[in-house]
Structures are given as C-alpha cells and as structure tokens.
Amino acid sequence: MIRAIYPGSFDPVSNGHLDIIRRAAEKVDELIVAILVNRNKSHSLFTVEERMEQLKLVTKDLPNVSIDCFQGLLVDFARQKDAQVIIRGLRAVTDFESEFQMALTNRSLSPNLETFFIPTSVEYLYLSSSTIKEVASFGGDICGMVPCEIKQALMDKYKK
C-alpha cells in the first residue's frame, strides 16, 4: 500500500496542479495533498482554510485523495502520516535544480522517503500560481489556467 503526499502552496490550485493530482492518484493507493502553512501569512492571497476548501472542491470526485495542511518540515509530516512517497510536478528544466535539491534534502533527513517526479502535461507547462495571480489581478482571462470554481474565487479576491 503506497501513501503519498503532494505538498505545495496551492495559492491557488491551478489546472497544472490538478493534472498532477489526478495522475498521481491513479498510481498510488492514497494521496494526501498538503498545504504548507507559511509563517508569513501576508505572502499568501488565499488563507489556508480557503485553499483547503478549494482543493476539497476540485478533488471531490477522487476518492483516494484527501486534503491536509502542515507546518514545519515535510519529512516530519510524512512520518506522522506514515507516507512513503512525495510527489512533485516538474514543468521545465528551470524547476529541476531546486526540486532536485529539495528531494535530496528530504532524502538525507528521511532516507526511506522517496520523491517521485511527474512531468507536467504540455498544455500546462507555462502555468504557475504567481503568473495566474498577476493575470487575474489585472483583469486578464484565466480560463483554462484554473478550475472554474477557483476562477470565481480569484475574481472575487481582486474585486475587493
């Protein structure tokens, strides 16, 4: 039985994240999507509670996916959840250096915890939560970048 964790900021969840969640969920028994609770709350557009609700909404058709959040080291959270695998999506070569460093750091802290990289689907290669927020903040069209429910939440945030 493989229990995996897909950690991230998900501020907000994009179609690229959702693609990774769906593909990972097909390959493992249980997938925990885990939001990092950042100590500096002012860096996030959505609260952790809002992001948890959003992720629950967009993964409601995936029975082996659950949503959680964590503080501190990912390896400690993985130990607590008895997870053996970390999932990370890889977009381009530019992601590789930092992701490789993170995977090796996690492995040195917890040798039995393995990181599995999933290459992003080509249509989502260019997506990142920060560019999505920038486009949305200037009233640009974010259709196709985020699930419909999240598009509305983003528009509401920037209307305020």
Ligand code: PNS
């Ligand atoms: O979506 P992001 O911001 O790329 O996700 C980064 C995340 C949350 C996976 C990473 O920052 C993380 O795991 N932070 C927890 C702290 C930790 O364990 N650090 C050691 C590994 S570098």
